[in-house]
Structure formats: C-alpha cells, structure tokens
Amino acid sequence: MSSPFEVVVGMSADDFFKHYWGKKPLFVKGAMDSAKGVITADDLAGLSCEVEATRLIQKSAAGWDVRYGPFDDSDFADLPENNWTLLVQEVDRMDEAVNVLLNSFRSFPNWRLDDIMVSYAAPGGSVGAHVDKYDVFLIQGEGTRRWEIGLTPLKDPPFLEDLELRILKEFVPDQVIEAEPGDLLYLPPMFAHNGVAVTECITLSVGFRKPLVSDMVASYLSEMLSRIDPEHQLVHSLEKSVEDPGLLDFDTMESVRSVFRSLLYDEESVDDWFGRYITSPKRGDGWEGDDEEQSWNPDNVAAHLSSGSGFDRIGQSLCSYQKAPGGSVRLYAVGQVFILPSGIADIARIVSGVGPITATTLGKLASNDAVCRLLARLVSIGYLQPE
Numbered sequence: 610m611s612s613p614f615e616v617v618v619g620m621s622a623d624d625f626f627k628h629y630w631g632k633k634p635l636f637v638k639g640a641m642d643s644a645k646g647v648i649t650a651d652d653l654a655g656l657s658c659e660v661e662a663t664r665l666i667q668k669s670a671a672g673w674d675v676r677y678g679p680f681d682d683s684d685f686a687d688l689p690e691n692n693w694t695l696l697v698q699e700v701d702r703m704d705e706a707v708n709v710l711l712n713s714f715r716s717f718p719n720w721r722l723d724d725i726m727v728s729y730a731a732p733g734g735s736v737g738a739h740v741d742k743y744d745v746f747l748i749q750g751e752g753t754r755r756w757e758i759g760l761t762p763l764k765d766p767p768f769l770e771d772l773e774l775r776i777l778k779e780f781v782p783d784q785v786i787e788a789e790p791g792d793l794l795y796l797p798p799m800f801a802h803n804g805v806a807v808t809e810c811i812t813l814s815v816g817f818r819k820p821l822v823s824d825m826v827a828s829y830l831s832e833m834l835s836r837i838d839p840e841h842q843l844v845h846s847l848e849k850s851v852e853d854p855g856l857l858d859f860d861t862m863e864s865v866r867s868v869f870r871s872l873l874y875d876e877e878s879v880d881d882w883f884g885r886y887i888t889s890p891k892r893g894d895g896w897e898g899d900d901e902e903q904s905w906n907p908d909n910v911a912a913h914l915s916s917g918s919g920f921d922r923i924g925q926s927l928c929s930y931q932k933a934p935g936g937s938v939r940l941y942a943v944g945q946v947f948i949l950p951s952g953i954a955d956i957a958r959i960v961s962g963v964g965p966i967t968a969t970t971l972g973k974l975a976s977n978d979a980v981c982r983l984l985a986r987l988v989s990i991g992y993l994q995p996e
C-alpha cells in the first residue's frame with residue numbers, strides 16, 4: 610500500500626529520495642486536494658494577531674517594507690489592494706485542519722521536520738527572488754501563484770544591499786510554473802525561486818530543518834557549564850620540586866585534557882542533551898506549553914481511551930525517542946525527557962509515530978498506569994490533544 614507521502618509526490622518515497630530530495634525541484638499537479646481552501650485569509654489574519662512569528666512584507670515604489678507581528682486590525686486597514694504578503698509560521702500547531710496535512714509528510718524523521726508556514730498574498734504579492742537553506746514543499750491552498758525557479762543550486766549568491774530581506778541581486782529563472790489549488794512544488798536548499806501571486810492566494814510551506822552546529826555547540830556547552838560547580842578547581846597535585854619551572858609538563862596537560870574529555874566525550878550526556886534540544890519549540894509562540902486547563906490525569910486518560918476516543922499529535926516535529934541499553938527508551942517531547950522501562954517501551958514508537966493513538970493501537974498498554982500517566986503528561990505539555 611502506498612504511504613500518504615507517495616500519494617502526494619506521485620512516486621515511491623524511495624524514488625523521491627533517490628532522485629529529488631536535496632537534488633532537484635519537483636512540481637506535482639493536483640498533488641494534495643486536501644490543501645484546497647484548508648485555511649482562509651481571515652483565519653490567517655486572526656492568527657497573525659496572536660503570535661510573534663509573523664511578518665507582513667510589502668513592495669512599493671519606495672522598495673521593500675517588512676513589519677513584524679503580532680499585528681492588529683489597524684495593520685491591515687491601510688494595506689493596498691496589491692503587492693503585499695502576510696506570512697505566519699507554525700500554523701500546523703494552531704490550526705487543526707492545517708496540522709492534518711502533516712500526515713502526508715511522515716516519511717521523514719520527526720526531527721528534520723520544522724513547521725507549516727502559511728502565506729497569504731494579495732495580487733502581485735511576493736517576498737522577492739531568494740534562496741532558502743532548507744528543503745521545502747510549497748502547496749497551493751487557494752488562488753494562483755506563479756513560481757519562477759532556477760534549476761541549478763546557487764552556492765554563494767549576492768543579495769541586494771541594505772535590505773532586511775535577502776533578495777537575490779540577479780535572478781534569471783530557468784522555468785516558470787503556475788501553481789493552482791492542490792498543486793505542490795518541492796524545492797531543495799539553495800534553488801532560487803520567486804513566487805508571485807497572480808490572484809489573491811494562499812500557499813502552505815512544509816519546511817524542513819538541520820540544526821546549525823554553532824547553535825548546537827553553544828547549547829550543549831552552556832548546559833555543561835551550568836552543571837559545573839563554580840568553586841571546582843583543576844585537579845593538580847604538586848608532590849615534588851621541579852627543575853624546569855617554565856614547562857607545562859605531560860601530567861599538567863593530561864589533567865587539563867581530562868576536564869574537556871569528560872565534557873565532550875560523555876556520550877550519554879550528548880545524546881540526552883540532543884533529545885531535549887531538538888524537541889524544544891524553536892520559536893516560543895504558537896506553543897501552549899504547560900497549560901492548567903489542558904491538565905489531565907491518568908484516570909481521565911484511561912476513561913477517554915476506554916470510551917473509544919484517542920489522541921491527536923500537535924507539533925509532530927517535537928517528539929522523538931532513543932533506544933537505551935536493556936530495552937528501555939528515552940522519549941523526548943517538547944524539550945522534556947521521559948525514561949520508559951522496557952515493558953512499556955513500545956509506547957514511545959506509538960506516540961512519536963504515525964498511526965492513531967487509541968485503545969486499539971495501544972493494546973495492553975492502554976490499561977497500564979505508567980502509560981496513562983505518560984499520556985496525561987503529554988497532553989499537559991501540549992504535545993497530544995484529546996480527540
């Protein structure tokens with residue numbers, strides 16, 4: 610049976626990875642009927658008044674203007690009829706119908722998935738010709754957008770100067786595509802593109818990510834630093850007199866090296882840090898976090914499951930797990946870790962995976978206290994939502 614991703618790209622997932630992923634653009638006509646009209650411009654404007662991760666980009670004779678949200682009604686009141694775009698990140702976490710579209714993109718590890726950004730553009734609206742550093746699937750939700758794309762990746766392209774937006778100084782497209790509702794365009798990183806709204810239109814971008822090594826190192830080292838006793842001194846015993854006082858000898862350097870060895874080569878600390886780091890919300894807003902009202906207890910969970918209802922995932926990119934020695938697992942969700950013994954380890958695969966989370970799929974686990982406790986926590990931190 611074809612996976613939902615295969616249905617969208619019109620080929621086997623393995624063929625897609627072999628021939629397109631990271632290599633070349635792919636346009637699929639009528640790939641996702643479910644995206645047609647999935648969110649309205651009014652809904653998007655409403656969300657942009659609630660979150661910070663939103664931008665309004667306008668092009669006029671004076672040049673490009675970028676404003677950052679949250680917005681209010683007055684921001685929309687004086688906009689012209691043409692040439693502007695509203696972008697909102699992480700709409701998958703705030704809108705159920707948009708979240709469901711992610712089910713077609715689960716042939717990827719959760720940690721590589723970022724979010725669904727939604728843009729509304731008035732006719733002529735565009736964010737300029739640019740490149741992105743990440744892979745993206747652009748799905749047309751409403752109206753028509755004309756995509757001008759390059760068919761070879763750019764290495765280090767020059768950008769227009771003195772602009773907040775990184776718009777390419779030069780761009781001669783190799784191909785022009787008109788995307789209509791349900792059409793999908795896949796673009797690998799560094800392929801130039803310029804999407805211009807032909808009519809009022811809505812485009813959904815399923816974005817992927819790879820963390821920056823500099824961010825990873827900064828995060829890991831700052832966590833390690835917080836664990837070190839500020840009073841703790843370098844271990845160095847001086848047991849006899851030295852003849853060569855200027856020499857930093859082998860024993861001295863070994864004691865220095867051992868500090869860094871224990872910091873950098875402690876694999877368990879690195880693994881655990883990465884699990885929490887990669888499942889932490891990146892942008893802060895659009896994420897409910899620990900919510901009193903969402904607070905569930907194991908009894909609620911057990912009753913909910915036995916009534917035949919299940920749980921939906923929100924922010925699928927924020928849950929992953931690691932196998933640990935002895936069959937236990939470490940489950941990471943929204944930056945938190947849950948250590949699960951081997952007897953209930955399967956729950957990690959189920960909650961971070963693809964299928965429904967119901968009494969049927971949980972089987973024996975549905976009546977396990979520790980599992981119900983875990984599900985209650987996952988509801989409270991906002992990863993799961995009761996159906």
Ligand SMILES: [Fe+2]
Binds near residue numbers: 739740741
């Ligand atoms: Fe882009």
